[in-house]
Amino acid sequence: MNGNDRQPVGEEIEPPGMSAKATWIVSAAVMASRVFGLVRDMIFAALFGSSWLMDCFNLAFRVPNLLRDLFAEGALSQAFVTTFSKRLKSEGDESAWMLANRMMTLTTVFMSFVSLLGILAAPWIVDLLTSFSRTGATARAYDPYQIELMVTLVRIMYPFILLLSLAALVMGMLNAKNVFGMPALSSCFFNIGSMVGGAAIGYWMDPSWGPRSLIGFSIGVLIGGLAQLVCQFPALRRAGYRFVANFNWNDPGVRQVLKLMAPAVISASVVQINVVVNSMFAYGVAEGAVSSLSYAFRLMQLPIGVFGVAVATVTLPALSRAAIGGIAPEFCPTLGKGLRLVMFLVLPSTIGLAVLADPIISLLFERGAFDASDRLQTAGALQAYGYGLLFYAGLKVLQPAFYAIDKRWMPMFVSFLALGMNLGLNYLFVFVFRWGHESLALTTSIVAAVNFLILYIAMRKFAGDPGTSGLLGLLGKLGIAGGLMGGLCLAANRFLFGNLSEMAFVLKGIYLALTIGAGAAIYFVVAKLLRVSEAEEALGMVMRKLRR
Numbered sequence: 001m002n003g004n005d006r007q008p009v010g011e012e013i014e015p016p017g018m019s020a021k022a023t024w025i026v027s028a029a030v031m032a033s034r035v036f037g038l039v040r041d042m043i044f045a046a047l048f049g050s051s052w053l054m055d056c057f058n059l060a061f062r063v064p065n066l067l068r069d070l071f072a073e074g075a076l077s078q079a080f081v082t083t084f085s086k087r088l089k090s091e092g093d094e095s096a097w098m099l100a101n102r103m104m105t106l107t108t109v110f111m112s113f114v115s116l117l118g119i120l121a122a123p124w125i126v127d128l129l130t131s132f133s134r135t136g137a138t139a140r141a142y143d144p145y146q147i148e149l150m151v152t153l154v155r156i157m158y159p160f161i162l163l164l165s166l167a168a169l170v171m172g173m174l175n176a177k178n179v180f181g182m183p184a185l186s187s188c189f190f191n192i193g194s195m196v197g198g199a200a201i202g203y204w205m206d207p208s209w210g211p212r213s214l215i216g217f218s219i220g221v222l223i224g225g226l227a228q229l230v231c232q233f234p235a236l237r238r239a240g241y242r243f244v245a246n247f248n249w250n251d252p253g254v255r256q257v258l259k260l261m262a263p264a265v266i267s268a269s270v271v272q273i274n275v276v277v278n279s280m281f282a283y284g285v286a287e288g289a290v291s292s293l294s295y296a297f298r299l300m301q302l303p304i305g306v307f308g309v310a311v312a313t314v315t316l317p318a319l320s321r322a323a324i325g326g327i328a329p330e331f332c333p334t335l336g337k338g339l340r341l342v343m344f345l346v347l348p349s350t351i352g353l354a355v356l357a358d359p360i361i362s363l364l365f366e367r368g369a370f371d372a373s374d375r376l377q378t379a380g381a382l383q384a385y386g387y388g389l390l391f392y393a394g395l396k397v398l399q400p401a402f403y404a405i406d407k408r409w410m411p412m413f414v415s416f417l418a419l420g421m422n423l424g425l426n427y428l429f430v431f432v433f434r435w436g437h438e439s440l441a442l443t444t445s446i447v448a449a450v451n452f453l454i455l456y457i458a459m460r461k462f463a464g465d466p467g468t469s470g471l472l473g474l475l476g477k478l479g480i481a482g483g484l485m486g487g488l489c490l491a492a493n494r495f496l497f498g499n500l501s502e503m504a505f506v507l508k509g510i511y512l513a514l515t516i517g518a519g520a521a522i523y524f525v526v527a528k529l530l531r532v533s534e535a536e537e538a539l540g541m542v543m544r545k546l547r548r
Contacts, residue, residue, distance in 0.1 A: 029184030034302045036191035041298045042364055043195060044217075047209050049369030050288030050295070050377060056146055057214050058294045059129050059283060060153035061221070062276045063118070067161040076107070077168040078316065078400050079260035083253050085176045085320040093240060099253040100173055101246040106254065107169060111162040118158035126150045129276075133284030149211055156218040163225035170232045173241060176317055182235040189231040194224025260403050273415075274422045274447055278440040281426050288377065289437035295365060296381035296441060300389060303349035308393030311341045315397055319404040327405055327463050335459070336466035338397040340474055344534040346393040348523045351482050352516060354386040355489040362500040363508045372501045380438040388445025391452040398455050401463070410458050418451045474532065481526035485519040 048054045080103060088096040118125070126147055171183035198220020202213035275297060282289035315338040322331040353360070357379040366375050399411050422443055429439035459466065492515040500508065527535035 025181050025184075029181050029188075031302075032185060033187035033191065036188045036195075038298060038302065038364065040191050040195045041295055043199070045295060045365040045370040045374075046368030047213075048291075049371065050291040050374040051369065052143075052146060052287050053211060053214060054291035054294075055283060055288065056150050056211075057153060057217065058290050059279055060126070060150045060218070061157055062129065062279050063125055063154065064157050064160045064221075066273065066276050067114070067118075068164045076165060076257075076261060077172050078403055079257045080169055081172040081175055081316055082260060082320045082400075082403050083256045084172060085317045087253050088176055089321055096176075097241055098246065099251060100169070100241060101244050102249055102251050102254050103257060104166065104169055104243060105245050105247055106249050107165050108162070111165045115159040115162050118161075119155045122151045122154040122158070125154055129280055130283055132280045145211075149214070153214060153218045156215065157221045160221050160225045163222070163229050167225070167229040167232065170229065170236055174232065174235055174239060177239045178317075179235055179239060180314065182232055186228045186232050190224035190228040192224070193227035194220040196220075197223035260408055262408075273419060274444050277419075277422055277426060278444060281430050281440055282437050285430060285437050285440075288374065289440075292374065292378040293381050293437060293441060295361075295378045296385055299353065299360065299364075299382055300385040300392070303346050303353075303389060304393050304396065307345035307349075308342055308396035311338050311345075312396040312400060316400045316404070319401050323404040323406070331405070332464045332466050335397070335401050335463070336470065339394060339466060339471060341534055342393045342397055343390065343471065343474060344478060344527070344532065346390050347478050347482050348485060348520060350386055350389040351486045352489060352519060353389065354383050355486055355493060356497075356512070356515065357382045357386070359493070359497040359500060359508060359512055362497075362503075363505070363512055366500070367505075375500070377437070380436070381441045384438045384441035385445060387442065388448040391445070391448040394452050395448065395455070398452065398459065401459060402455070405463055407458075407462050410462075411455060414451055414454050414458075417454070418447045421450065422447045477530040477532055478527060480530065481523045481532075484526055485523040488519050488522060489515060 044054060044057075048057075084096055084099060087099050129150070130147065167186060171186065174180070174183045194217075198217035200216070201219050202209070202216025205216045206212035275293075278293060279290050282293050315334060318334050319331060322328040322334055358375065361375045361379045361382065365378065366372065402408055402411050425443040425446060426440055429435045429443060433439070456466075460468070492511070496511045496515070497503070497508075524535055
């Protein structure tokens with residue numbers, strides 16, 4: 001593409017550094033990771049259902065998991081990839097590796113301190129997490145044993161943040177060197193390690209799968225975190241990296257990473273912060289509400305992780321390179337292409353999760369300790385989360401773009417607004433309207449939509465139009481394809497899934513597979529007939545694979 005020409009987003013473009021092949025490689029790897037994560041939740045559901053035990057485990061895991069998103073997979077990852085990519089292009093490999101060594105050393109020291117602080121402060125952390133459960137008309141009875149168990153679990157799992165922060169830096173280095181597959185697969189190793197190790201230790205500690213078994217699963221979290229870090233070492237070594245401890249942190253690159261991180265600590269993970277707030281409210285709503293929201297959020301994260309994160313992972317280095325020395329002509333087309341891909345890939349998931357929530361939850365979770373009432377409770381949360389799915393995924397692409405153009409404070413300001421709105425709506429829905437846990441998921445969707453729309457308008461002002469008319473035109477075409485797909489899903493929901501509790505597991509699986517397959521076929525074929533370029537590209541890739 002000529003550097004002086006801005007192609008409309010509606011046309012087929014292939015921005016530098018962002019190939020459809022790379023996007024699909026990351027998508028496949030992340031899909032495997034999310035599937036293993038789903039299997040992990042299925043095992044939890046079968047063993048514990050939506051019980052107070054799972055509420056304790058999920059609430060205890062919220063803080064280290066939040067810090068993972070804030071420091072590791074959120075702010076640290078985005079800030080480091082942006083800075084490392086620019087250093088790699090402007091000064092070469094040797095200078096970039098030196099920056100990486102300084103950041104690895106600094107992260108090890110700082111996150112070790114954060115982990116120690118979290119272990120010591122665990123009682124106060126748990127007190128904060130359960131604060132909403134002791135107030136208002138929905139107040140939950142105080143149980144000292146549950147509080148003590150949560151404190152123990154928090155202390156065991158807190159060092160998880162150290163392992164995942166280092167893993168995020170390694171992932172950032174590999175992504176900047178255009179290595180996407182193994183970093184995306186690394187989460188598989190976390191899920192396998194945490195589940196296998198946790199189940200083995202948990203069974204050894206309590207064969208009846210009582211409270212003590214959760215201590216084993218908490219240790220499994222650390223085993224999984226270590227596996228996610230170590231599995232990337234061979235690929236990093238092949239890329240040319242050798243670690244040498246470097247305490248010389250007075251480096252412009254280090255300062256730039258920390259400078260980018262300051263606002264990103266809040267803005268990059270606003271959805272996760274809202275999830276923690278939701279869990280705090282949910283713990284006081286009803287027993288099992290935290291677990292139901294957690295199971296639903298896992299399913300909602302599947303399309304986000306597979307498509308939203310995949311597109312963002314491939315797009316961010318390209319956006320960073322396009323913003324060196326100012327905003328290059330290819331910046332807006334690159335961003336627009338990323339948003340178009342997300343819209344095309346995530347919309348059918350939004351429709352499918354909303355319409356087929358009941359049968360999906362029943363197939364995946366309804367066994368063992370997880371009964372029909374748990375299914376209905378979880379399906380309601382999944383539908384409410386699904387309303388904001390498209391916006392969640394879009395934020396994964398849009399937010400990092402602000403760091404690339406050095407407008408990092410804008411997402412932070414919007415996030416302050418989003419957090420305030422989340423707290424206000426949660427209080428209104430739970431304490432004033434007396435709505436159930438589904439309202440907490442609905443709040444998260446509303447906040448994600450507002451967050452995305454404000455940031456999109458701001459990006460148009462700062463960098464130019466990413467192709468609004470093209471995005472709206474694409475949304476109209478996909479609306480037609482999605483509407484036909486949704487009609488098929490509604491018919492299947494009515495005529496095939498009338499009595500889920502009595503239906504055999506295999507039959508549910510066959511019916512769902514047929515429904516989802518037919519729905520996806522309708523969506524892709526109609527999109528292709530409407531000349532949606534992303535559909536033609538996706539179908540073309542599939543046909544090429546089949547011919548080989």
